[in-house]
Amino acid sequence: MHEAQFGLLVSVAISLFFALIGHVTVCAELHNCVDKGTCYSLNSGSVLDPSCSFRTTVTPAGYALLNASVQYDAMQRLNRGVCSPGLRQQVDSVTGDMTCTRKRSWPSALIEEIGDPNGATDHERYCGKWIDAGSIAYGEEMWAWYDAKETENDVDNVVRARGAARMAATDLGKFRASCRSMVASNSAGASAKQAYDLLSPGLDANSLDMALESVGFLASHYCDAPALVGVGIGTYDDWFTAKVVAGTVLSTQSLRNALYVVGETRAVRDEAVAYANAMSEFLYTAMEPTTQDQAKAVLRGTYRGTWIVGYLGPSMNVAYDAHNGPLERFVAAYAAQGSAKAQSYVKGVAAVCSLAAQSMVVAETGQMLPAYFRPKMAHASATRPHTTKTGAAALGRLVPPDEEHDAVTEETLLNASTVRLSALSALASADRTSAREVCLSAAKRVFPDEFDRIAFNALVTPRLYERLGLLADEIREATAATLNQDTIGSIFANNADRLAARNKILATKVRIAGAPRGTWAGIDREFRRPDITSDDSALTIIVKQARAVYLDRLLPVVTNANICEHPALYAGVSRNAYLLLTSGSACSMILPGLIVPPFADERYDDASLVTRIGFVMAHEFMHVTAYRSQWNEAYAQTLMSNYPESTYVEAVADIGAAASMMRFAYVTNETTCASVSQLFCGRVGWMPPLWTDPEPPWHPPTNVRGDNVCAFLRTYFTR
């Protein structure tokens, strides 16, 4: 052995020796302190874990040596551990993993530890420490919204916990159990065939009128028919109308595939393809505009033979797009190709529809779902047109746009009510390991109202719901009174418009999606469930449930219900609120996902509740000012001089809400400033944006939003 190697061995042996001594010393100390009760062992108890590490415990008497305030701070610091200011270490209730969650704070909702008392701006004073504790490259992360996705997941966990097939008591539970069974047994094909067999007897193209009714029948199942029937709002009054809008011309490829899969003959496939070719080959100039009788036939097909008929008056008005390319092509092809081929085409639509239902759970390789074809609507929106792309989230539901447009119009309602099954296909295909998640996600897409109810029950306590009811009435009065005052009211050029806006607020109902039927924020009607049996496959349940959703949306139309009877346009768990605004009235919708800290808690004191969820309610009410054509522009420029001009519609809702807060005796401008600063503060990406948005911002920028409200309050209010 070389001498150097010997030296190395000696040094290894010596260090091992000292390590052992160290280990023995630590173990002896552990033994000693555990006996005395001043520490606890961190050893996992496994034979593979010989460690003797321990953590000292401080006895209550030990803490008593510190003075009281230091003791509170010490506890807060220990609970915060590695988390950012405003967050607390938490053991996840489902996974058992260590996470950081929002610190709860009541009765005052203000979280002081996230503020930097030496900050130069209001958002730094109230939120600076949280902002500085993290950094993001792109986009924004807002204090009041950063954990919205986690809350959605928490609500999903409530559903997951009740998912056992043996506990499948509700329709939702039965669907999920049936769906997992289908995935486990790989019976999706047979299930799709059963769904097709449910649809095809409803199709009859013997006359043009009957063919159009068949189109309506398919539209009421949210299939890719030549026309769709959505819920709109009448131009001259404020009633809902059923509106026949453009649908889809299916490609020959998807027709051929789908009809083959459901077992139709080659003759039927060829006829459907011939009809589809005829539809796409007509020259644009050869089309005749849709007539009212044709639109009526489509609408009739959506409800014929259902329970809705019992609610129908002598005549039912129908609105329709005068230029409806796909429907005009269907009508022209009927004249040229005849009823037999038309019958095969509508069968093809039904086959594609069954596969669309299937694609919500299982992806079929090579299957091409029809691309959504809809000409851009020429909609003369009074507020800014909605150019933001919004995807489909569920039947009747859209994905909330990135940049929140919370003053929504008929167009959003129409888009949400014409979401087709094929727009809801699953992102991942199910196998046995993912069946739980994929079937849950499919359930969310077809049982939207049930999920609103679940979100409401999970997030809103009876006590909080009762307080919100009282608060909504107070806020309505306060915002109406604010419009009477000149500071905000003078934004209207004309006194008649101002008075109309004030009266609109007084008539605005506040709705919370998923609230119990008949209570202050709930809708009046009960969801009429489809007729399902244990023989129905999962995909048949999807198709039946789709029809039930359609008929539920048609009921307020045929009964001339208040516009607040519309179903929520976004999922109940989203942290969102909006005002559906028409020329004559308004409806304020709050989604249960927003009724969580830092916006609301049943133990918040009055000042905290009114300046948080109350501020959001007031902001929505104040959107009755959104018609900029009614404004005194010169006054608007003075009032909102520190806002970018593109954000004026939102800005006036913000400062109008802030002014309304000041009508509550227990609110000062500092409490409002503090609340609003924490609601709208956030981290802003440090990288320059990759592309510049062609559109100027709609909302005042993060942080500036709170700062400007504080500046407004200091200028106009002294309290």
Ligand SMILES: [Zn+2]
């Ligand atoms: Zn807004």
